[in-house]
Amino acid sequence: MDRRRYLQSIAAAGTTASVAGCFGVLTESGAEGTVLGPPEQDLSEAAHPSYGDEMPAFTVPDPITGEDISTTDFEGERTILWTSFYTNCPDGVCPALILRLRRAQEVATEGGYGDAAAFLAHTFDPERDTADVLREYARQQGVNLDAGNWHFLRPESYKAGKELLEEQFGLFIEKRPAEDLENLEYQFPHYGLILLVNERGIVERAYPNGASVDVEIVENDFEQVVTG
Numbered sequence: 638m639d640r641r642r643y644l645q646s647i648a649a650a651g652t653t654a655s656v657a658g659c660f661g662v663l664t665e666s667g668a669e670g671t672v673l674g675p676p677e678q679d680l681s682e683a684a685h686p687s688y689g690d691e692m693p694a695f696t697v698p699d700p701i702t703g704e705d706i707s708t709t710d711f712e713g714e715r716t717i718l719w720t721s722f723y724t725n726c727p728d729g730v731c732p733a734l735i736l737r738l739r740r741a742q743e744v745a746t747e748g749g750y751g752d753a754a755a756f757l758a759h760t761f762d763p764e765r766d767t768a769d770v771l772r773e774y775a776r777q778q779g780v781n782l783d784a785g786n787w788h789f790l791r792p793e794s795y796k797a798g799k800e801l802l803e804e805q806f807g808l809f810i811e812k813r814p815a816e817d818l819e820n821l822e823y824q825f826p827h828y829g830l831i832l833l834v835n836e837r838g839i840v841e842r843a844y845p846n847g848a849s850v851d852v853e854i855v856e857n858d859f860e861q862v863v864t865g
Contacts, residue, residue, distance in 0.1 A: 670839045672865035673858060680843050684807030685830055687843040692717065692834040693805035697759065697790040697798075700768035706757070706788050708838070715755040715786075716863040717834040718855075720847060721802060721810075723762035723825055724774045727818055730829050733848035734758075735778045737831060740852050741859045742781060751786050753836070753863050759790040761798045761810045761825060766791055806830070831855065835862050 668675070668689025680687035696707040711717055718738050722731035738756045745751040760766040766774075771789040775782050792798030795812070802808040808828050815821040831847035833855070834840050841862050844850045 670837045672862045673841045686840050690840045692838045699788045700791045712838045717755045719757040719832045721759040730848045737855045756787045763791045
C-alpha cells in the first residue's frame with residue numbers, strides 16, 4: 638500500500654496518530670538513494686513523509702507565474718525545500734518557516750547553484766492568499782521571486798488544499814474562528830513541517846518543528862544535498 642492510500646485509511650479511522658514502518662530501504666550508511674545519513678531523530682512512524690520516503694507527487698498552480706508546478710518535474714533536476722503556510726498566520730510560525738527557505742535560497746544563489754534548487758511554499762488558505770497578496774508577502778519576507786526557483790503554491794480551493802495535505806502529507810488542517818484576534822475572521826492551527834528532498838525525489842530530512850529548527854542546520858543539510 639502506498640503512502641497516500643495508507644494515510645487515507647488513517648484519516649478514515651479518525652486518527653492522526655502514526656504511520657507505521659519506513660518506506661525507504663536502509664543501508665549501513667542510510668536510506669537507499671539518499672545523500673545524508675540517518676537523522677538523529679527517527680521519524681519513520683510519523684504520519685508525514687520522513688527520511689527515505691518518496692516525496693508525494695502533486696501538481697498545484699503558482700498564481701504568480703501562472704504555471705502549474707509538479708513535484709515530478711523536478712526529479713533528476715533539482716533539490717526541493719517544501720513547507721506549508723498562510724500569510725495571515727498570527728503567531729510568527731509561518732514567517733519563521735519562510736525564513737528558513739529564504740535563507741537556503743540565499744545559500745544557493747551565493748553558491749552558484751540556484752538552478753539546482755526549488756523552494757516550494759504551499760499555502761492552505763487560497764481564499765485570502767491571492768497572487769497580489771503573495772507578491773507582497775514575498776517582498777516583506779525578503780524572498781527573491783526573480784531567481785526563478787521560488788514558487789508559491791496555491792490550491793484551487795480550501796477543500797482541494799486540505800485534501801492534498803491530509804492524503805499526501807498526513808497533515809490535518811482545519812479552519813477555526815479567530816474570535817480572540819482582531820481583524821482576522823479565521824485561523825489555522827497547523828504543523829510547522831519543512832521537507833528537504835533530493836533530486837531523486839527522496840526525502841533527506843523532515844523538520845517537524847521547522848519554525849524553530851536551527852537555521853544553519855537547514856542551510857548545511859540543504860547545501861550537502863544539492864551539491865552531493
